[in-house]
Amino acid sequence: MKKAIMLALSSLALTASLTGAAFAQAVEKPDLVLGVGGKSLLYYLPLTLTERLGYFKEEGLNVTITDFGGGAKALQSLIGGSADVVTGAYEHTIRMQAKGQEIAAVLELGRFPGIVLGVRKDKAASVKSFKDLKGFKIGVTAPGSSTNFFVNALVAREGLKADDVAIIGVGTGLSAVAAMKKGDIDAMSNLDPVMTKLEQDGDIVVLADSRTEEGNMKLFGGNNPAAVVYLKRDFIQKYPVTTQRIVNAFYKSLKWLAKATPEDVAKAVPEEYWLGDKSLYLASVKASAPMYSKTGIIPPAGMKNALDMLLQFDPELRDAKVDLTRTFDGRFADKAAEAK
Template sequence: MRHVFSSLIVAGSLLLALPASAQTLLKFGAAQNSAGSLPLLVAQQKGLFAAEGLKMERLDFKGGAPAVQALAAGSIDICICAADHAVRLQERGLGGKVLVALADQHSYAIMAPAASKANSLRDLKGQKIGITSAGSLTDTTLRYAIKKLGLDPDKDFEILSIGTGGPMRAAVESGAVAAGLFSTPDIQANEARPGVYKIVDDFRKMPYAAQDLVVTDGWLKAHPNEAKAVARAVVKALKLIQTDRSALRAAVVEMFPSFDPALVDKVTTDVAAGYLSPDGKLNPESYKTLIEMMTIADPAMKKVPYDDIVALAYYPQ
């Protein structure tokens, strides 16, 4: 009897040592620390990933180009970046797909020092403009906007890869560049400093697949269950944000702990005003604009049909 009792104690100890439920760790690579990642944080805070048996590890990159390079190399599972990169992956034969759409509107604006004489992109002709990285959404956007003016991005401007957030602010404020591209919440943080910045060109009301969960075909085929679980969790988070503003605000507070309450409220309001996808499905109109911008910026680019980009087979039914 004593032997049986001892065996039960040992067995019980082994059970206690095991995790209550094993979770699959997925690495998400973010193009930058921006509002596009907020739905993922909501999913994490509300236990939606945990309910699907998932654990998210978020890695920040200095722009979409290095993030998608990590995706193509298999260093991360999912890229939080513009659908541009899914198109580029298709061109490279890697079968890029949008698993879940996070944002339906563009997220960037060109900002310059408040004392700058430039009041438009045209006024910056002949000067240096900062982007996050070559091949990123900022690069495509700037080249598109310059060509729409009838100018040449390589001859009429000097485009420099700077990075995001702090490095971009340092470059603009030191005069290393005449202006730079910023996204939410950096735009709001800059505007909260009266007399320091002004917007020269604003792309934020443009329909655009600016933030999405981008994956490769190879990853989808190897991890179909995880892909469906991610889609379920993030779509639930996006729908929750539509009905519960406090859930979005809590995510803003956690992601940007240095923001004061007024700035948190401003970012929350701006993000909730049509920026995020309401249901996680890639908006055809946003994708149409994306293809238009990409082909104007790079006429040699192959146009990839909408149906070849969306991963609807993994979308929650």
């Protein structure tokens, strides 16, 4: 009995020692600026949850979030040095590599884009396929953002060029809703809760929906990574402990979200995210639930789908040598899973 007790105490001491060693690693850069384009969108729900549930603080991080009108502007903040880390579209890591900028995703937040393309109801009868969008004014969160890429890829399939449609930045939230309701645009590529509201209000007819597995199989043939956490590669190399803590915090949110109900989510986010209608927000969360990553890891097939989508409309990429293995660094997600 005495021997068993001594062995148990020895095991506890070893565990405590290992745990202490892990947490003894100092966070090299605890104060961070994080850029995002449309924080209230469900596309970026894991970010809001990480902030609101206190996971950044649990990991010893003090994160200041800067919210931009779209993902392209968040990317610019990283390239320009005003942000340390971004939650944005995976496609940006591919496009930046082609431009000689080493940007890498370290965690997948969304396995599907969650983007919906809807046509204004009074125009819907004339649109039988994507080629019928020629000449349309199409609202996106911001030019150069993933919602813009989505439109470009879909119209390219029907032989149209990117400039065959007029892309107009309408932002996120109520500004996007207002643009459609006022008739400023003919169609919109945007995210929830914006698109669910317009659909429920009868303002649009959905032409393409990437929120579900079925929708993504139809559009892309499978997984197409969406929102990710990405950083400059030199940041990852210089601040590996900080990078791990960032990934740990977001990974906790993915695990929380996997078990949460729409009501749980509504309670966790600011009420202004509801767009004045809680039932609408609950419906939006339910519609978008399938799109969130289960593991935080981007599968190779998903990377290829994302590249293939960009190749349909981006001439710069056709001549570029893109090493997809350098667009995602899964080491930190693996360690976060082990710790969990």
